[in-house]
Amino acid sequence: MVNYTFINKSVIKRTTVIEGVVETVSPLRIGGSKENFDPSSLARDSILKDVQGRPIIPGSSWKGIFRSTGERILRLKNIVVCSGVGKDYCLNNTQKEREFDSGLRENIIDQALRLFWDYTCLNCKVFGTKSVIGAVRFLDSLPISYSLNTRSMIAISRTEGAVARRALVTVEYVDVGSKFNFKMMGYNLPNYAIGYLVTIMKNIHDGFTQVGGHKSRGFGFVKFNIVKFTDLGEKRIGDEDVEVKGIGDLVEGNGDEFFVKMKPFMEAFNNAKIPYPKK
Known part of the structure; x- marks a missing residue:
C-alpha cells in the first residue's frame, strides 16, 4: 500500500x-x-x-x-513536470481532473489521494x-x-516590442x-x-x-x-x-x-x- x-x-x-x-x-x-x-516619489515605475x-x-x-x-x-x-500556468497542470494534462474532483465531492478520499499521487508531478505536490x-x-x-534609488531607463512597449513613444521612464528599485x-x-x-x-x-x-x-x-x-x-x-x-x-x-x-x-x-x-x- x-x-x-x-x-x-x-x-x-x-x-x-x-x-x-x-x-x-x-x-x-x-x-x-x-x-x-x-x-x-519621483519614480513613475515604483516598487x-x-x-x-x-x-x-x-x-x-x-x-x-x-x-x-x-x-x-x-x-x-x-x-516530467507541468508549469502550473493556465491549463498546463498535471490533472488537466492527464485528463484526471474530473475523476479527482468527484472523489473530493463525494468524500472518497482514498480515490482522490491515489489520483493526486499517481498523476501529479513533484511541483504540484x-x-x-x-x-x-x-x-x-x-x-x-x-x-x-x-536603501531605495531610481534610474531612468528606456521604456519598451509591451504590445509592439519596440521603444515606446515616451522613451524614458524613471524606475524605482531596492539598492545593492x-x-x-x-x-x-x-x-x-x-x-x-x-x-x-x-x-x-x-x-x-x-x-x-x-x-x-x-x-x-x-x-x-x-x-x-x-x-x-x-x-x-x-x-x-x-x-x-x-x-x-x-x-x-x-x-x-x-x-x-x-x-x-x-x-x-x-x-x-x-x-x-x-x-x-x-x-
Missing part, C-alpha cells in the same frame, strides 16, 4: 523550516500596482511596498520563483495546484535594512546591499523534496535565477546569508524516500557554508527514483 503522508494534509508528521537573510547583489525591483503608487512604505518581497513571489526555477531543474533531469494546497508556505520578506528576512515552512516533506527546495535555493544563491523584474538589465541577483534549517518529526516520509544521515534537527550556516552542510539532502534529491507522474 502506498504511503500518502507527503500529500495528505490531515496529519502533520514532519515540520521543516528554512529561514535566514536575503541580501541584494544587484538592484531589485518587485513591481507595485496602481494602488501602490506613491505620489511623493511594491507595505503600509509603512517599506519594500517587500511577497510570499507569492517567492513561490512563483521557486516553482519556475524547480521546473527548469526537473526538466534538465528529464523528470510541493507547491500545490488547482483545488490542492501545497506542502510549503512562503512568508512575505520584510526589510532588515535597505539591502537585506530582507526569508522564511519557508514545509509539512510532511520527504528528504528528496527538502533536497529539491535546497537545490532551488542554491540555484538562486549562485546567480542562476533572478528575483523580480528587469532581469535583462541585470536586476534581481540575491544571495542567502545566515540560513537556519529546523527539522522536527519523522526523518523519512514515504516508501520511496531516500535516507539522509549525519544531519540533526538543526543546521545553521552563512551562505555557501549552509549549502555545504545541506549537501546530503541535495544528494537525496539527485538519487531519488521519483515514481510519479504516471503516463
